[in-house]
Amino acid sequence: MIGIKLALLIAILVAGASGAAMPLRRREATGGERLLGWGNAFAAGVFLAAGxxxxxxxxxxxxxxxxxxxxxxxxxxxxxxVFMLLVEHVLLPEQAHEEVHAPSGERFARIAERHQHSGNALAAYAVLIALSIHSLLAGLALGAEADLSRALVISLAIIAHKTAAGFALGASLARSGLPARQSWTLVALFASATPAGGLVGAIVGEVVDGHLGSGLEAAFLSIASGTFIYVATFDILRDEFPARGGRFAKWCVVTVGVAAMSALAIWT
Structure with missing residues (x-):
């Protein structure tokens, strides 16, 4: 089980780094906003049902x-x-808030704007912190998950959302004016947040036994479930559905995610 989780965490790391690399490497992605939106919507459904x-x-x-x-x-x-609500909707500077909570289509449009409107480093760091916090908590949940089938589906949702979140971070960094080496360092920190949380959760689950181990696992799952519900509602659905066009398709994808994750409860 540890080996499988390690492979999943590596895949999540690659997804986060790849998402951030797209705007940083100035790639044009024709139609990519639709796939990004659908992937994010599917992740919302899975996160909601998982929580x-x-x-x-x-x-x-x-x-x-x-x-x-x-x-x-x-x-x-x-x-x-409410902690995630505080971090992402109260404490974030206004520019960082716009970067984190832009619909997927707008994130692509903002790549072209980066030379016209320079951002600031503070906003980029704020985006990094906000995205890394719930990435870390999602990793804890994955690491603490004892059922393989649920771990696989949760990983799929994390990968879909991590790519979109990485894109938001990459767009913010591209507009920040930070040196390339510093930007890639921040990308590495973001990409490694979920694997770090996953390793902690997995190690605690394997090493700590008895009453304490059960309590820690329950605490991880409790906190992560609240985080997953927040990410699904305030972090994805709130951002994706106000965007014009494709709302029914996104609703269908969300429903598939909820149904797929809920169906697993029959066998697990």
Whole structure:
């Protein structure tokens, strides 16, 4: 299981770096915004069902087995949700907020604007921090996931969203005026956030046993479920659906993601 998770984490790292590389290497991507939007929408569906159908109930059962009568899983998920809301919608500078929450189509359009409107380094760093936080938490969830089939589907969703998030970071860096070496260093930090979280989650799951191990796994799942629900709603659906055109197609893709992840609950 560790070997499979390691391979998945490497794939996620490559996806994040590849997404950021597109605007940094000044590639023109004809029609790419549609695929990026669909991939992001699918990720939203999977994240939503993963949080509500799988991770939150699993965490609640674990907390209950540990003797917690209080709904700890739901409380931690709620705290994770409002924490991400604080980070991405309150603390972010305005320019960074626009970069993080631009619809997929606008991210492509902004590549062409980078020479006309120079950004600032602070916004790029803020985008990096915001995107890396929920990437790290998503990695913790993947690392703590004991079921292989769920881990595979969650990884697919993370890859789809990581590519879109990487593109947002790359566009911000391309507009920031930062030196190329510094920009690629920031890309590497972002790309490695999910694998780092995944390794921590996997190691904790393998090394820490007993009551403490179960408690840590339940805490990871609780926090990650709140993060997944936030990412699906406020970070993806809120951004993708206001964009004109293709809303029904995106809704279909979201529904497929929810249905696919929910169907796994029958066998897992």
């Amino acid at each position: 509500l159908v799988h991770m939150l109930p699993d965490a609640d059962r674990t907390w209950t087995s540990l003797g917690h009568d209080y709904p700890t899983a739901f409380a931690l998920a709620g705290l994770a949700f």
